[in-house]
Amino acid sequence: MPSTLPSASPGTLQLQPDAGAVHLRVAGDWTLAHYRHLRQAVERARAPLAADSEIDLSALGALDTAGAGLLAELIGPARLAQVGRWAPGLPAERLALLGTVAQALDQPPAELPRAGWGLADLLAHIGRSVQNLWRQQKQLLGFIGLTLQTLAVTLPRPWRWRVTSLAAHLEATGLNAVPIVALLTFLVGAVVAFLGATVLAEFGASVYTVNLVGFAFLREFGVLLAAILLAGRSASAFAAQIGSMKAQEEIDAIRTLGLSPVELLVLPRVLAMLIALPALTFVGMLCGLAGGLVVCALTLDISPLMYLTILQRDIALSHFLVGLGKAPVFAFVIAVIGCLEGFKVGGSAQSVGEHTTSSVVQSIFMVILLDAIAAMFFMEMGW
Template sequence: MSDPSLSFSQRIDTSVPGVLAIIGDWTLPHYDTLCEANARLAAPGAIASLDFSRLAGLDTAGAALLAQTLGPERLRSLLRSASGLAPDRLALLVAVALAVGEAAQQSVEQRDNGALELLERIGGAVLGLADRTLILLGFVGLVLESLARAAWRPRRWRVTSIVAQLEQIALDALPIVALLTFMVGAVIAFLGATMLGDFGARVYTIDLVGFSFLREFGILLASILLAGRTASAFTAQIGSMKANEEIDAIRALGLNPVELLVLPRVFAMILALPILTFVAMVSGMIGGALVCMLRFGISPTMFVNRLRLDIPVQHFFIGMGKAPVFAFLIACIGCLEGLRVEGSAQSVGEHTTSSVVQSIFVVILLDAIAALFFMEMGW
């Protein structure tokens, strides 16, 4: 084993490039010595060729140091005319030079484009949103086609699955929906009466509670609860089946996964959400009536009579009319994200989170659009 060094020989005419001899063991144990030798090296541009005839040993540490000293591109150029270099060592130097060059290029790109990274990520998110929207629209079309085909074949309806899903979606969710909307109705009544009391119009709290729950809060709260509770369950159930290759087994048996797994959940959701919406409306108004009676002396009889006289029934139909649309989209999003699971527990968790976020976003977006539309129509 010999100490590594560099020997640079140049002709008398200094304008003519010289030869750089690589001597000794260019390995990791001699790294400090190599660094000192490289620090004394002449300008790389004055080197015409490399001489490896006295090279005793070479590893990736020595190759990387030589690439950093001469520059990756310069080293690759000089290796074409290098002498005394074994083929395996030539391959090592070329590979290390390529790796060092790519790392340096990535570092420069990251440093130069750091200010554009935020815009790049925003652009990627927008493109991803567009792709997910197209996938969702395609899946909605597939589900509608399957619904149309199954509607004319009652024997293909999976009544047992629909009833089981209806129990999980509607009956099991009734307590939480009723409790949540009851508390929200009480809060709205308390805040509304407190503010309206300053103008001597506390009795209009009844109109506020009735109007808000019949048109917006009833359907919105029930939909958000189902988006978080049921859409995530759909994704986790179907995603686990996808991860365990049960979906592939269903296809191998000649069955349609959409008809077998998606349609019963869609049917059950379309039936369940109007029920939960009605419960949410009633519970919210009961909560408001209770606060009005206990805190502000408004009797339940007065509360009901004013609701009947001041709130047209069209507000109830507007709120209930949104329920099937929201239910269909929530079910489609939950099932679609389950079918997109790639086969790991991490993928199941990611798509479950995505289904909840997408469902809530779609519900709020469509509710806002519907509110603007009904306002312009004067309904």
């Protein structure tokens, strides 16, 4: 075990006047063990020491960073950085240590960031956010193009289809999500029917609650709720799975084997989502209508037969087709965003979490944005 006792020859400073100049002789060990004594000696010797003083380091003993810092304070960082010229007899390790400490002390202090937010800072922050959003959208469009290109190349070649992977992802994405989608849409259908009955009862039009539930779930709520649930459930799973593979360099191993990560990892997930979301949308529509049926039967005395008759008479098939037609678009966007965020993961667990969260936020945002655009388009077209 190394000894922690001070060395036997503590450092000293000797100032000797020589023909009007001052001759400084440094001797002994300049180490942390003698720091207090050396600090006092440096403070006493600093006043008479001039820039043209001669310095003798030939008797210098042990030296560490603390002692080198004191010598730099006494001699000056700029002069100590040239120690190899006026003290060439020192060992190479002493010269390197003194030069490094002098160079570190000679650097100007870093400017501290300004406190507070000014108008320029706010505009710069907005500019960076817009630039990041633009870069993100370009990456998404490029990845969509790459996915469609790979899909066009793979579909005419059945021997390259990943049927087993497609079936596994279809089960995880679609079949396992049926209970939660059915329960959620049933409850939302019941809530919509209850609110509609409460409001329409004031106008004596409680029977139109059936029309409200039918329009809401066939056109909007069925596909929207299913898409949001899959955005939080499957997009995050895609990002986490591919991100973990990226962090463990499994993606690089796939490329090394001559395989395409997009064909191997992205296409099965995208195709599974394209099949699962329309099916879940249909389930959500049925369960939402069932929730409205239960509320109408219990609170409005509308029998199930009358409920179904009103739906058949007043709700056109076009509303069902509009709602179901949006499902493949939402499915493709959700799957592509989840896979893209997985490929953007770095090499840390924190990066996996950040991009998984980003995939959910982006997917839900894009689903709501596309749904709003589709609603305005269909309204203008009269569909």
